Amino acid sequence: MAEVNLRKVVKRYDDVEAVRGIDLDISDKEFIVLVGPSGCGKSTTLRMIAGLEDITDGDIMIGGDVVNDVPPKDRDIAMVFQNYALYPHMTVAENMSFGLRLKHYPKAEIKARVTEAARLLDITDLIDRKPKQLSGGQRQRVAMGRAIVRNPKVFLFDEPLSNLDAKLRVQMRIEIKKVHQKVRTTTVYVTHDQVEAMTLADRVVVMNKGQIEQIGTPNELYHNPATRFVAGFIGSPAMNFLPCRLEQVGDQLQLRLTDRIAFPLPPRRAAQYNNLPRNERLLLGIRPEHIAEVRPHAEPGIEPFEAVLDVTEPMGMETLVYFTLEGAEICGRVNPNAGARDGAPMRLAVDLNNMHLLDETSGVVLGRP
Amino acid sequence: MSSLTIDKAGPRRKVKYGSMSRDRTWALRWSYFFLTLFAIFALLPPIYMLITSLKSSAEISAATNPWWVFHPTLSNYIELLSSRQYLRFFWNSAVISVVVVAVTMLISVPAAFALARMKFWGSAVLATGVFLTYLIPDSLLFIPLFKMFATIGNWTGIQLINRWYVLLFIYPTLTVPFCTWIMIGYFASIPKELDEAAIIDGASWFQTLTRIFIPVALPGLIAATIFAFTVSWAQFLYPLVFTTSTDQLVLPVGIITSLVKGDVFNWGQIMTGALLGAAPPLIIYAFLMDYYIAGLTAGATKG
Numbered sequence: 001m002a003e004v005n006l007r008k009v010v011k012r013y014d015d016v017e018a019v020r021g022i023d024l025d026i027s028d029k030e031f032i033v034l035v036g037p038s039g040c041g042k043s044t045t046l047r048m049i050a051g052l053e054d055i056t057d058g059d060i061m062i063g064g065d066v067v068n069d070v071p072p073k074d075r076d077i078a079m080v081f082q083n084y085a086l087y088p089h090m091t092v093a094e095n096m097s098f099g100l101r102l103k104h105y106p107k108a109e110i111k112a113r114v115t116e117a118a119r120l121l122d123i124t125d126l127i128d129r130k131p132k133q134l135s136g137g138q139r140q141r142v143a144m145g146r147a148i149v150r151n152p153k154v155f156l157f158d159e160p161l162s163n164l165d166a167k168l169r170v171q172m173r174i175e176i177k178k179v180h181q182k183v184r185t186t187t188v189y190v191t192h193d194q195v196e197a198m199t200l201a202d203r204v205v206v207m208n209k210g211q212i213e214q215i216g217t218p219n220e221l222y223h224n225p226a227t228r229f230v231a232g233f234i235g236s237p238a239m240n241f242l243p244c245r246l247e248q249v250g251d252q253l254q255l256r257l258t259d260r261i262a263f264p265l266p267p268r269r270a271a272q273y274n275n276l277p278r279n280e281r282l283l284l285g286i287r288p289e290h291i292a293e294v295r296p297h298a299e300p301g302i303e304p305f306e307a308v309l310d311v312t313e314p315m316g317m318e319t320l321v322y323f324t325l326e327g328a329e330i331c332g333r334v335n336p337n338a339g340a341r342d343g344a345p346m347r348l349a350v351d352l353n354n355m356h357l358l359d360e361t362s363g364v365v366l367g368r369p
Numbered sequence: 370m371s372s373l374t375i376d377k378a379g380p381r382r383k384v385k386y387g388s389m390s391r392d393r394t395w396a397l398r399w400s401y402f403f404l405t406l407f408a409i410f411a412l413l414p415p416i417y418m419l420i421t422s423l424k425s426s427a428e429i430s431a432a433t434n435p436w437w438v439f440h441p442t443l444s445n446y447i448e449l450l451s452s453r454q455y456l457r458f459f460w461n462s463a464v465i466s467v468v469v470v471a472v473t474m475l476i477s478v479p480a481a482f483a484l485a486r487m488k489f490w491g492s493a494v495l496a497t498g499v500f501l502t503y504l505i506p507d508s509l510l511f512i513p514l515f516k517m518f519a520t521i522g523n524w525t526g527i528q529l530i531n532r533w534y535v536l537l538f539i540y541p542t543l544t545v546p547f548c549t550w551i552m553i554g555y556f557a558s559i560p561k562e563l564d565e566a567a568i569i570d571g572a573s574w575f576q577t578l579t580r581i582f583i584p585v586a587l588p589g590l591i592a593a594t595i596f597a598f599t600v601s602w603a604q605f606l607y608p609l610v611f612t613t614s615t616d617q618l619v620l621p622v623g624i625i626t627s628l629v630k631g632d633v634f635n636w637g638q639i640m641t642g643a644l645l646g647a648a649p650p651l652i653i654y655a656f657l658m659d660y661y662i663a664g665l666t667a668g669a670t671k672g
Contacts, residue, residue, distance in 0.1 A: 052565055073571035085562035089584040099570035
């Protein structure tokens with residue numbers, strides 16, 4: 001077990017800079033998820049930690065030692081690949097013990113470790129099978145087993161669940177979390193699926209275009225995003241963005257969306273945004289769950305408005321409603337019994353206590369604590 | 370549903386609906402037809418050889434029905450198998466083929482692994498180059514090769530011309546490029562993650578090759594082995610050029626030179642010799658085909 005530190009790590013392929021100077025400190029026993037769209041450099045970063053890619057510049061440290069030029073086998077890491085990468089000609093037990101056999105561990109210890117890992121992953125019955133006799137989920141368990149028996153300093157997961165179907169993915173996600181709770185090995189996990197990132201991680205690292213956009217706990221990223229990219233990437237359906245302005249009306253600060261629609265800001269938000277310039281183009285960020293049907297006894301900051309719904313999507317526990325405001329498509333989540341219908345007008349309310357204001361050009365979230 | 374009612378109302382028409390199973394039946398019939406045709410075409414010569422090998426010289430020269438044996442005899446077989454000369458040819462062929470297969474595999478497997486996996490400067494060009502050398506016909510190469518070995522003989526005093534073992538140096542020029550090329554293809558089809566997993570597990574390049582790549586690419590290895598064996602067993606031009614003394618000859622050349630005397634063709638023995646000569650490759654094919662199962666990589670990755 002060990003901590004992992006990245007210092008200004010750069011990866012350049014010919015002219016393309018895949019990773020542009022990443023600083024990341026992963027503490028011992030931590031579960032870190034690198035998340036971002038394809039091509040954001042997350043897999044490259046993981047492969048650099050593994051030693052499968054050389055780094056162009058910067059330093060990578062595992063357990064305090066700089067490992068820039070240390071070959072993968074001496075880094076004491078284990079990796080689980082998206083397509084499992086099991087050795088097809090070996091049984092499950094042979095697959096799991098391959099690394100230990102190469103290092104000439106005593107037979108008894110190999111057997112003990114394999115048995116223990118198989119028990120942990122619930123694959124004891126499969127130990128003598130070949131990979132082709134296993135289902136996708138079982139293969140992924142074996143791949144994890146192969147990592148666990150090595151008892152490495154760091155686990156690296158490269159989109160391990162992407163090849164599984166939706167149901168199995170949820171199941172394996174819980175499985176991975178359980179395994180981490182038992183073995184407590186420092187883990188770096190790469191995925192493009194923000195739900196996976198949120199559910200698994202102690203801290204999530206959101207990457208975009210070879211750089212880190214934000215590092216934080218799942219809740220921090222969700223409730224307090226630093227940039228428009230993070231705000232839009234985390235959460236499903238995605239956060240709504242619509243142009244707005246701040247207006248000073250007497251001693252009241254007001255949020256103007258359209259010529260007709262303007263809402264007074266609740267006191268706490270008004271204080272938070274007091275330093276921002278008035279009458280300049282800004283971006284309002286508001287999550288779908290903060291646009292809901294009008295309820296009686298509204299709290300301060302919850303402002304009603306009228307909208308004509310374009311489309312409704314009943315999800316069972318809630319209904320998603322889509323409408324257009326000033327050319328921007330907005331999504332809200334209403335109670336399934338609130339009577340939302342396609343094409344019908346509806347009284348909705350926006351909860352400004354959970355709003356975000358963003359700079360329109362830079363995409364930076366303004367007035368963050 | 371609606372088409373059903375229209376059919377009832379309208380005039381009866383013969384509509385030919387495409388049927389999947391009928392299509393398949395016809396496809397099967399056609400394929401059997403052509404397979405039979407091909408089998409006849411391919412099997413007639415060996416059958417003719419077998420029939421002729423069972424005839425005495427007298428019956429052959431009597432030119433009776435060529436497709437029937439009236440007085441079957443094993444005399445051709447007995448004579449050949451008790452002939453020291455023929456056994457010598459056989460032995461030479463066997464030793465050369467086995468050694469050439471071994472040498473070829475020892476060179477082409479690591480070469481293919483390096484060319485397929487270790488990306489080094491010029492590896493792609495080299496891989497193509499390896500294959501291009503195979504495209505030069507041996508009928509162009511034998512003269513310079515002969516000159517080369519003759520010169521080596523003159524300079525060093527090591528006589529290689531008219532020695533059976535000179536073929537051990539020559540045959541690999543045919544087998545190594547092609548086998549390397551086959552193996553590059555097989556190795557390239559192994560997912561990259563498999564060697565990365567092995568490297569992370571602590572395997573060296575050599576261990577990755579011997580413990581992962583060779584077992585996984587076994588079908589390719591067998592294909593290459595069969596190819597190398599066939600080429601060395603059946604090669605005619607090079608041994609004809611490089612060996613002349615009867616004790617240095619290999620089977621194909623030996624049969625021709627020892628059983629054709631001037632314009633006298635000992636057909637019975639020629640056919641017997643050729644038939645017996647075809648046996649080892651046949652046995653090897655039959656034995657290796659059991660292992661030659663495609664899809665050995667199944668289960669390595671999401672398939």
